[in-house]
Amino acid sequence: MSKKLRVATTSLAGCFGCHMSFLDIDERLLALLDLVEFDRSPINDIKHCGPCDIGIIEGGVCNAENVHVLHEFRKNCKILIAIGACAINGGLPAQRNHLDLGSCLTEVYLTEPGLAHGHIPNDPELPLPLDKVHPLHEVVKIDYFIPGCPPSGDAIWKFLTDLIAGKTPELGHGLIKYD
Amino acid sequence: MSETFQLDGAAVPFEPGQTVMQAALAAGHYIPHLCYHPEFKPHGSCKLCTVKLNGRTTASCTLPAEAGLNIESNIEELNALRRTLVQMLFAEGNHFCPSCEKSGNCVLQALGYDLEVHATGFRHLYPDRPLDASHPDILLDFNRCVLCELCVRASSEVDGKNVFALSGRGITKHLIVNSASGLLKDTDIALTDKAMEVCPVGVILKKRVGFSQPIGARRYDQRPISAQALDDAPRQVDASGNCKTCEDAS
Numbered sequence: 001m002s003k004k005l006r007v008a009t010t011s012l013a014g015c016f017g018c019h020m021s022f023l024d025i026d027e028r029l030l031a032l033l034d035l036v037e038f039d040r041s042p043i044n045d046i047k048h049c050g051p052c053d054i055g056i057i058e059g060g061v062c063n064a065e066n067v068h069v070l071h072e073f074r075k076n077c078k079i080l081i082a083i084g085a086c087a088i089n090g091g092l093p094a095q096r097n098h099l100d101l102g103s104c105l106t107e108v109y110l111t112e113p114g115l116a117h118g119h120i121p122n123d124p125e126l127p128l129p130l131d132k133v134h135p136l137h138e139v140v141k142i143d144y145f146i147p148g149c150p151p152s153g154d155a156i157w158k159f160l161t162d163l164i165a166g167k168t169p170e171l172g173h174g175l176i177k178y179d
Numbered sequence: 180m181s182e183t184f185q186l187d188g189a190a191v192p193f194e195p196g197q198t199v200m201q202a203a204l205a206a207g208h209y210i211p212h213l214c215y216h217p218e219f220k221p222h223g224s225c226k227l228c229t230v231k232l233n234g235r236t237t238a239s240c241t242l243p244a245e246a247g248l249n250i251e252s253n254i255e256e257l258n259a260l261r262r263t264l265v266q267m268l269f270a271e272g273n274h275f276c277p278s279c280e281k282s283g284n285c286v287l288q289a290l291g292y293d294l295e296v297h298a299t300g301f302r303h304l305y306p307d308r309p310l311d312a313s314h315p316d317i318l319l320d321f322n323r324c325v326l327c328e329l330c331v332r333a334s335s336e337v338d339g340k341n342v343f344a345l346s347g348r349g350i351t352k353h354l355i356v357n358s359a360s361g362l363l364k365d366t367d368i369a370l371t372d373k374a375m376e377v378c379p380v381g382v383i384l385k386k387r388v389g390f391s392q393p394i395g396a397r398r399y400d401q402r403p404i405s406a407q408a409l410d411d412a413p414r415q416v417d418a419s420g421n422c423k424t425c426e427d428a429s
Contacts, residue, residue, distance in 0.1 A: 082298065085275070085277055088297075088299070089299060090303065091275065092275065092278065094275075095275060095278075097303075097305035098273070098307035099307075132305070138302055145297040145298035146297070149276065173292065173402075176292045176297070179283070179288075
């Protein structure tokens with residue numbers, strides 16, 4: 001048998017919904033494990049990405065740490081896949097993009113009712129938010145996109161099996177969704 | 180026996196005065212389109228319906244049908260251009276499908292599905308476009324406007340009201356409301372107006388009915404727009420009053 005493909009996954013400014021949908025391939029996960037092995041992923045809790053064949057990233061880029069993780073994936077993965085609405089167009093987090101970040105933070109932490117003694121979090125361990133939320137393709141080259149919020153388990157399965165079989169992945173009616 | 184033109188190698192019959200788009204849809208041939216609507220005069224602005232005639236590209240919704248035309252439509256070169264147009268429309272506005280109540284019934288989204296558009300690939304503009312929620316029964320979400328002018332045409336041509344208009348040029352072009360305040364509440368728009376029905380995207384919305392259709396039961400959940408658009412188009416009938424395409428489809 002040929003060597004297994006090495007796959008890494010992560011969530012940046014996402015909700016892990018795409019990862020939950022990935023688990024929705026259900027028992028096909030076992031068939032997938034005949035073909036791939038996992039590097040960094042929430043599935044095994046490995047913290048850094050090593051050399052991989054495929055990287056799958058959920059969520060957009062909303063803070064400094066997201067940028068570092070995305071670059072680590074791009075550096076190590078031969079093929080990088082953006083999965084889900086947030087990775088592709090910023091999604092829900094990007095709905096702050098037409099607003100000023102300072103006024104967002106002020107409203108959420110200082111001027112909302114009940115926050116009289118609040119302060120904008122400034123712990124050095126917290127990654128700094130970016131001025132705007134960016135889709136992945138605005139930061140690094142992305143090879144493939146799986147749309148959906150989240151894409152269904154069937155869509156993810158179709159896309160990955162097409163890709164692993166060496167075909168251009170196609171979703172088609174019923175599997176391609178933006179919502 | 181009516182005359183015909185060639186569309187992707189098929190003979191398409193037409194009546195005098197029909198456009199290539201009208202004749203194609205009537206004969207059961209789909210050409211992707213966004214600003215074209217069977218009930219309105221062609222607008223020719225979205226360019227999704229671009230076809231190739233004698234090596235040149237032209238909008239099929241405004242191209243008069245003529246005997247002997249040899250037209251290409253469903254070819255990769257044109258579908259790639261159509262994909263790019265859809266991608267640019269997505270990048271230009273704020274199209275967040277998961278939180279849009281038009282999702283599943285949206286023409287722009289359905290075109291993206293049908294053309295296998297997986298992502299925009301462009302830098303998103305994220306424009307700042309405030310909503311108009313002033314009207315008690317109608318919400319305007321300008322974030323999703325694709326400038327097709329269908330509401331403008333419906334309001335002036337059918338409703339006789341002129342509620343909507345486009346203002347500005349180029350990238351600053353935008354939909355406006357024709358009232359002194361600029362707000363929808365100060366117009367005579369009514370829920371029964373044609374302008375309420377025609378928005379292909381999620382700009383003109385009836386309040387308090389959002390998300391009433393479950394996912395799976397929405398318009399383009401069931402059939403792709405390439406099939407749905409043919410159902411919506413007025414069909415050609417033959418001399419005996421029968422429509423062959425309709426019978427084939429049923």
